[in-house]
Amino acid sequence: MKIVAAYLLLVLGGKTSPTAEDIKAVLASVGVDADEEKIELLLGSVKGKDITELIAAGREKLSSVPSGGGGAVAVSAAASGGAAAAPAAEQKEEKVVEKEESDDDMGFSLFD
Template sequence: MKHLAAYSLLVLAGNAAPTAAQVEKLLKDVGVASNKEDLDAMIKALNGKKLHDLVRDGSKKLASVPSGGAVAVSAPVAATGAPAAAPKKEEKKEEEAADVDMGGLFGDDY
């Protein structure tokens, strides 16, 4: 991921096709060690491709992946086979609204 981030930064800076040496130098300049095998594999996979097109195409694929939402979980079953007791709901105490003088906050102090 760090290699791809550095590659992306170089592309955003105006370098359409950064080399492995340029990515490695950027990572070294910011104090991050690079992995030669991972870097070479990434450069090989991106060779001849435009990063902006890859991001656009990947975004379309991500749009079809469901994300978020709650997962329904059933209540645990006790040894007797009866469902466990539901947790008690805490009642919310309604706080009384205090009448606060804003002291002409909006310029209406006459």
């Protein structure tokens, strides 16, 4: 990711096709050692391609990846009837029963 980030910074800075030396210079400026093989792999992968098209294709691929588990449930509950979901949440909060501290130490306390 460091190498990709350095590449993207160079592209945003105006270099249309950064070289391995450019990427190494960016990484060296923040004290990161550059892996020559990974740099060459990245440059080979993006050679002759437009970076905005690559980002758009990556965004499209990420949109199909499932992420999280509870977010979809909350969204669907809010969409189907958010007003009905709110009272149910309030009822759950009311059912919480607090334990007395003396129950935790079975009646023996250092400060009694």
